[in-house]
Amino acid sequence: MTILGAALALAGCGSPTGTGGETAPRQEIRIVGSSTLYPFTVAVAERFAQGSGGFRAPIVESTGTGAGLNLFCNGVGAQHPDIADASRRIKASEFQQCVHNGVRQIVEVPVGIDGLALIESSQRPTGFRLTPRDIYMALAANPFGRPQAAHSWHEVNPALPDVPIRVYGPPPTSGTRDSFAELILEKGCDSDPAMVALKSADSDRHKQVCTHIREDGAFIEAGENDNLLMQRVAENQGAIGVLGYSFLEENADRVRGIPIGGIAPTAETIQNFTYPGARRLYLYVKGEHFGAVPGLREFLAAYSQAWGPGGYLAQHGLIPLTDAERAASLAIVQNPTPITAEGLH
Structure with a gap:
């Protein structure tokens, strides 16, 4: 028709x-x-x-x-x-x-x-600096196919602070959740050559291992209300949030962006796609x-x-x-x- x-x-x-x-x-x-x-x-x-x-x-x-x-x-x-x-x-x-x-x-x-931004409270004295591998190892249900045992960021990477892993993020119905899995988690997972090989051998298993997020309380689904997510992170110095860059820009007095792989989320790094979370x-x-x-x-x-x-x-x-x-x-x-x-x- x-x-x-x-x-x-x-x-x-x-x-x-x-x-x-x-x-x-x-x-x-x-x-x-x-x-x-x-x-x-x-x-x-x-x-x-x-x-x-x-x-x-x-x-x-x-x-x-x-x-x-x-x-x-x-x-x-x-x-x-x-x-x-x-x-x-x-x-x-x-x-x-x-x-x-x-x-x-x-x-x-x-x-x-827009950029898929990781944010933290601006009141936190020392900011996080993470890599896709850090984020994947902290949030995957079975990082690299092994049981998830990390409870603090320090257990993920000794260079990171000894604070509990607590990340507020979008639900499975969200496009931001899909982008987070594709742009950040999968990239961190594929830092292991064995996972790259798995993608060629068994793409379904690769997707399960690389993008399935833990469900033990370390990752908290905050619904589709990004303003509420931002508020929770702003009030909790140990928490991290995952949301769109525009919400970070509008609330720069309360939260700040976390560099991923050494690149901070800014209008310039998102527009030129050097920031890993650009979409x-x-x-x-x-x-x-x-x-x-x-x-x-x-x-x-x-x-x-x-x-x-x-x-x-x-x-x-x-x-x-x-x-x-x-x-x-x-x-x-x-x-x-x-x-x-x-x-x-």
Whole structure:
């Protein structure tokens, strides 16, 4: 089905509001997904609603990337979201879920860059300096396939302080959790040549050993509320937190970034991807809903006007894409082109 054809079909769908089984189309954009992207999308939504287009304010929900994409991929129609915010690319399995449920016009729009930051209280006298290997050995359920026995950072690395391992982080539904596993834990795991060999021999076992996090209380899932996570770390000098860089920047008076491999999280190191936790942020838009949900194209245009170096999203902590990448994203906004499964993992 073409985008236009799907839109015409959607116009007769919606949440039950009438009689005799009839439904009415939805009049506002519905967005779900990443807690990292949430403040940026809310900022755009607020200005969009105040604009001269006369569109209703979009409904924006912070569900986490995984949960958001699950909702997004559940089907076409007014009862399903129009956009999913994501702090990582859509997975191949999620793409197939979308297709299975009739969501075939998936438009991917990179909107900016963020860093997966490790933070600590600014009141801590001496800051942590960690490597991916340190972090992996401290948090893996079975580091390098062996039982987890470390209770303090000093047991992980004698150069680290003798304080209990206590890390606040995102739940499994979060894209930040996925990025943490891929960018930090797996890199630390692969510091052992045997783990690199395992990846070639048994990729499923490699993923289990390298990305499964311990569940004995050393890692505390803090939900999708990044402000609460930041507050807990700020008030606990022995704790570490894992969250998006924008929250670190907004609370620099209370928490500070922890260097990973000697590189601190800054706007510069994230934009040039020298910081190990740098990652792109995405909007996934349901092409079948263009023309049926009022303002969907206009909302994307409003987002594109805000994501540049001089845009107001930079004031909220969004790190802009390069000029070439922004031009490519703008071209997608102006001429939405669905992606294929090629290149997805």
